[in-house]
Every structure is written in C-alpha cells, then in structure tokens.
Amino acid sequence: MARQPAKTLWYDRLRYVFLEFCVEESMDVKVDLDDYKVTFSCKNADGVEMYNEIQFYARVNSKDSQNKRSGRSITLFVRKWKDKVPWPRLTKEEFKPGWLSVDFDNWRDWEGDEEVEAAMVEQYAELMQKVTTKGPPPAMDDLDFTTQVVSCCPAKLSIETGGKKQTLHGFDVILEDTILFPEGGGQPDDRGFINDIPVLRVTRQGPGALHFIQTALEPGSKVQLVLDWDRRFDHMQQHSGQHLITALADQMFGFKTTSWDLGRQRSAIELDTSSVTADQVAALEQSVNDKIRARLPVVVRELVVGDPEIQMVRSRGLPEDHTGPVRIISIEGIDANMCCGTHVSNLSDLQVIKLLGTEKGKRNKTNLVFLAGNRVLKALERSYSTEKAMTTLLKNGPEEHVEAVKRLQNSMKQLQKNNLNLLRDLAVLTAQSFKSNLAQVPVFVLHRKEGDSEFMNIIANEIGTDETLLFLSVGDEKAAGLFLLTGPPETVEQLGPRVAELLEGKGSGKHGRYQGKATRMSRRAEVEALLQEYTSEQSTEQ
Structure with missing residues (x-):
C-alpha cells in the first residue's frame, strides 16, 4: 500500500496553533500528540x-489539546505552553524533510489580530466541546514522569x-525509577527537574542512578520528573549518528572505531587508522546521508545474558557491574551494536550529518570530527552570521574575504615592523637626552604605554651607568x-623584590x-617614592 504525506495547513493564534x-x-484516523511533536496517520477514500510527523517549534500543552474529524479534514487544536508567544514557523527546523508537506502560505500571525481573536473565542469554545476525547500521550514519549524517592544523602x-x-x-x-539517563557509553548525562528542582548531574550506580540536586527530598515521597528534551534529543542525534558513521566506516574502508567523544559543540570518533584521505571522508559523508534519506528504522532490543545472538553484534564488552538484560541497538540492514545510550527511532530524525574533517589522534590513530542534526543547522547559522559581519567589515563579498584578510595581515606586519623601528629610535634618543643633561638626577623614571622589554633594555644599555638608578616600565597604566630596575648592583639587589x-x-x-x-602598574608612584627615599637616605649617610 502506498504511503503519502498528508498536506497540512496551519494557523498561529494567541493561545492555540491549529493544524488541518x-x-x-x-478512515482509521490516529493522532498521537505529546508536548513536543505530533504523529498523524489515516487512510483516504x-x-x-x-502520514505526517512534526516536531513542534516550541513546547505545547498536550493535555489541553484536542482534535476533530470532518468530511474533508482532521483538525488539531494545539494549546501553546506560553500564551501570546508567536510561532514564526511550525516546526523547529528551517529545512523540512521531503516527506513533510506543509503549506506555509497559509500561515497567519496573531500580532495585530487581537480583535479577531476575541471575536472567535466563543467559536473556539464551541469547537472544543465537539471534539473527540483525547487519551493519554504514548508512554514512551511522555516527558513528565511520577516516581518515588528511595533515599536522599548529602553529597x-x-x-x-x-x-x-x-x-x-x-x-x-x-x-524508584527514572527517565533521566546517567552518564555512560560515551554519552553525557541528561538534565531535568525533580519537583521543579534542577538536576545538575546524573551518574550510574550499579543498575540505578544518582540524581544530584541542592534541595533535600523526603524518602518515600512522590515526585515528578521533567526531562530537558532539547539536550536529550541532541544527544540522541549525535549518538545514533556515531553508530551510523562507525558502521559505514568499517564496511567501506575497514576503519574500526576504538572510542568516541560527544562534545558540547562537536563530536569525534577515534578510528584505528593512521590516516583518512579527503576522498574517503567525502565518500563516507555521502553514504551516511544516503542512509538518512532512506529513513531506515533504528530498533532497540533486549536480550538475556548468554543469548548466542549477542556474540554476533558489535561490542566492546559489558561493564563489570552489569546486571539485567543486554541492550542491542540495530540500524536496519547496517549495524547491530551493544549500547546503553539513547537513540532516535528512525535515521530520518538525524536530518543530516556533516563530517568536518580529521585530526591526528593518539597512538597513531585518527579522529573523525562530525556534526549531526540540529548541530548542523546551528553551525550553519553561526557561519552565516559571521559571514555577514565579515562582509560588512571588509566591504566585499564572501568569496573575497580570505584575500582581504591576507592583505590586512600583511599591512599589520609592516606596521608592527615600522613601529618597532620607531620604538628603537625613540629609546636611543631618550637615553642620549638623559646623558646630555649635565644635572643628572639620582633616580630616572620613565613609563611608556606602547613600549616593550626591548625598548627598556635599549635605554638601559645606552645609558650604561652604575651611578644612576633607572626605573623603566611599559604597558597600560x-x-x-x-x-626594569637597573643601577648600582647592591641597590638593585635590595630594592628589586620590594x-x-x-x-x-x-x-x-x-x-x-x-x-x-607587574599586575598593578597604577602603583608606579609608590615605587618612585620608594626609590627617592632610598637614594636620599644613601646621600645623607655619605
């Protein structure tokens, strides 16, 4: 049976988003809605x-949302989590997969439309009375979870x-149970809330998890957990992306993965090879994104310890304190891997993967750096913002930025060279001026903001006297x-540390x-007073 995307019209209002x-x-209409996405399917005549699956632009209140069916459409009334917040687009992503058909020409903004909104309140209320009764959201997608406190210990x-x-x-x-993933398997831990108290770290303790919070909870009390979905989904995209890249790198080139790192902005896979060519990176990236476009399922299975099938999957072994079933993550037709982490249910959820290139790794290995999913879009947004700023500053197009920067660097090097020559000449003239002064003072103090150590040493060398105490300084006042303090050796040795x-x-x-x-150049006056006092005392004694 053929499956086609259902054309979707949508309208933005003060309190609701309407999807049609x-x-x-x-026939056989099914609408599964949670706080972050809706999955819709039905059959036509x-x-x-x-079929449509839409990740929402922002969180919604799924418990106060309904849907109704008519002869020509199925309308979904989605209650916004925050009223009076406009949605500039329906989904989180700027670029929509080809299987999601949304008519953005039908979008209407609520701003400036308050009168129309007020006039339609009664009509909306009547519609809400006629809609079908909404059941609970699917348990596996429910981001709110109620459980019980077993223990709470200072930490x-x-x-x-x-x-x-x-x-x-x-x-x-x-x-008693948790929906927050503890750190492990190369994946960072989840974040979220326990009764609105931020969870700052989740770590594994045997088969259980420790949740670090800064407010005590009573053992035996009921609590509600809320998951930070944005962080979780990002980790799911990077982790599933790593599985896909690892499997194809092995199949295509025989490169085995020895470890990987899910970083805050980018991730890296350590490959057991001394080098990866640019052509190999390009071919791997093409293959990875072909699999994403093929929308291959990602399936989670649990096998009992000792099951012969476990020996057939990719694995680095079980932890010493492992208990319970063995978890297998399978990408249809590509890979089966033992893994405790969180993953997407379909490769299409990865959206796109970008291989940024390679870096030299440890022990003759190569690190393959990559971005998956939303991180690609964020990186593109950062790059485009930088490109616009550079275009404004350099006053030329992006294709000319590199040459323009090279010209600026060459000009800067020449200016720095000229500046150094001027500073050297100035140092010599300063020293000669001091030496030509017949009434030389016992203490010579000079500060110059633009100087450097060479500037001070030139002056000291040109003056070359053990009779006068010189205190020279450079930098921001x-x-x-x-x-630099120079002069009679015994005096310098005594005053230098002070x-x-x-x-x-x-x-x-x-x-x-x-x-x-010096970290506090503003105290130069105190140094000068110390030197004047010391030389005066020495003159008196003589």
Whole structure:
C-alpha cells in the first residue's frame, strides 16, 4: 500500500496553533500528540495511507489539546505552553524533510489580530466541546514522569564554570525509577527537574542512578520528573549518528572505531587508522546521508545474558557491574551494536550529518570530527552570521574575504615592523637626552604605554651607568605591564623584590638589573617614592 504525506495547513493564534490535515473521507484516523511533536496517520477514500510527523517549534500543552474529524479534514487544536508567544514557523527546523508537506502560505500571525481573536473565542469554545476525547500521550514519549524517592544523602559535586573549579554541596537522590539517563557509553548525562528542582548531574550506580540536586527530598515521597528534551534529543542525534558513521566506516574502508567523544559543540570518533584521505571522508559523508534519506528504522532490543545472538553484534564488552538484560541497538540492514545510550527511532530524525574533517589522534590513530542534526543547522547559522559581519567589515563579498584578510595581515606586519623601528629610535634618543643633561638626577623614571622589554633594555644599555638608578616600565597604566630596575648592583639587589611586591608582580635579576611582570602598574608612584627615599637616605649617610 502506498504511503503519502498528508498536506497540512496551519494557523498561529494567541493561545492555540491549529493544524488541518487535508484528507477527504478519512478512515482509521490516529493522532498521537505529546508536548513536543505530533504523529498523524489515516487512510483516504482510496485506501492510501497518509502520514505526517512534526516536531513542534516550541513546547505545547498536550493535555489541553484536542482534535476533530470532518468530511474533508482532521483538525488539531494545539494549546501553546506560553500564551501570546508567536510561532514564526511550525516546526523547529528551517529545512523540512521531503516527506513533510506543509503549506506555509497559509500561515497567519496573531500580532495585530487581537480583535479577531476575541471575536472567535466563543467559536473556539464551541469547537472544543465537539471534539473527540483525547487519551493519554504514548508512554514512551511522555516527558513528565511520577516516581518515588528511595533515599536522599548529602553529597558534593565538583564542577567547572568559566575555567574555574568549584564544589557544590547538595544531595544524591535515588529514585524508584527514572527517565533521566546517567552518564555512560560515551554519552553525557541528561538534565531535568525533580519537583521543579534542577538536576545538575546524573551518574550510574550499579543498575540505578544518582540524581544530584541542592534541595533535600523526603524518602518515600512522590515526585515528578521533567526531562530537558532539547539536550536529550541532541544527544540522541549525535549518538545514533556515531553508530551510523562507525558502521559505514568499517564496511567501506575497514576503519574500526576504538572510542568516541560527544562534545558540547562537536563530536569525534577515534578510528584505528593512521590516516583518512579527503576522498574517503567525502565518500563516507555521502553514504551516511544516503542512509538518512532512506529513513531506515533504528530498533532497540533486549536480550538475556548468554543469548548466542549477542556474540554476533558489535561490542566492546559489558561493564563489570552489569546486571539485567543486554541492550542491542540495530540500524536496519547496517549495524547491530551493544549500547546503553539513547537513540532516535528512525535515521530520518538525524536530518543530516556533516563530517568536518580529521585530526591526528593518539597512538597513531585518527579522529573523525562530525556534526549531526540540529548541530548542523546551528553551525550553519553561526557561519552565516559571521559571514555577514565579515562582509560588512571588509566591504566585499564572501568569496573575497580570505584575500582581504591576507592583505590586512600583511599591512599589520609592516606596521608592527615600522613601529618597532620607531620604538628603537625613540629609546636611543631618550637615553642620549638623559646623558646630555649635565644635572643628572639620582633616580630616572620613565613609563611608556606602547613600549616593550626591548625598548627598556635599549635605554638601559645606552645609558650604561652604575651611578644612576633607572626605573623603566611599559604597558597600560591601569592594568598589567613590564618593569626594569637597573643601577648600582647592591641597590638593585635590595630594592628589586620590594618593587615587584609593590607592583604585585614577579621578577628576577642579576648584574645590576631586575626585571619582570607587574599586575598593578597604577602603583608606579609608590615605587618612585620608594626609590627617592632610598637614594636620599644613601646621600645623607655619605
């Protein structure tokens, strides 16, 4: 029997999104709706099956949504999770799979349409009274889950934020059951909420899971779990994408996967080969996306330990503390792999995979870097935003950006070279000016924002005296910089560490020179006062 996409019209309103599946004389109508997607199927008068699966642009309230059937269509009334929030498009994705037919010319925005909305309230209320009774959403897609607290124990969690490590105090909670995936199998853990309390980490403990939260819960109490679906679906796309790439890399080129890493922005598969050519990467990417377009099912099966079929699947072995059945993830006709992670149910949910290229790995291996699904769209959006900004700054088209940047780099190098030459000349002139001054002072202090260590050393070398104490510094006066103290060796040896301490920096010295880095150049005045006081005391003693 042929299966065809059902043409879908949709309308955006203040509180609802209305979907109309246009099928005359429909039969065997089935509408499965949860908070993030709807799956629709039916047969038309000719017996042809119609089908749509739509991931919504934003979360909806599935428990306050209904559908009704008429002679020419099936209408779905989807209640928005947040009222008065416009939907610029029906689904999360800018690019729709070919099997999803949506007429976007029929979209209407609610903004500026409040009067029409108010006038239709009674009509909507009447329609809601006539619609069919909605059953519960499918259990496997239900993102809200009620369970019971088994235990709650004090615990600590080490995290890193902005490059800084910190320890959080909280509680490890064990639940009777959970929908949050604990870290394992190369896949990061889920996030979500327990009774609106954020779950900051989920780790495996034998057959169970520890949920780290910062509010205590009473053992035996009922709690509701809510899953962070966006994070979960991203991990599902990357993990299933890894299985597909791994299987085809082995089939096509004999490259075995030894490990993989699901990163925050990109993922990498470690292949047991010293090199992968650009042609091999291109062929692999083409094959991977061909399988996605073929919409091959991804099936999860559980086998008992000892089942002979387990020996036939790809595996790196079971953990030592494994209990219960063995979980097998199969991609129809391509791969069967032992895996505990979360996966999509069909390769079409991956949307697209982009192989970014290879990097040299450890122990003579190669890392294959990739993006799957929504990450490809986000990367494209970032690249396009960068391209627009570069076009504005460089005042030319994208195809000319590289050459324009090369010209700027060459100009910058020439300017830096000219600047260094000028600084050297200025250092020599500064030193000569000091030497020509008959009334030389016992302490010479000079600061220059644009200088460097070479600038200071040239001045010190040109003056070349052990009688005058020189304090030279460069850098931003309100930030960090460099300093040089030179003069009588005994004086420099004694004052150098004190100067560094005043500037909250570090330094070292020998042969009458002490130099280093300063974190508070604004305290130069205190250093100058120290040097003046010291030289005055020495003059008095003499």
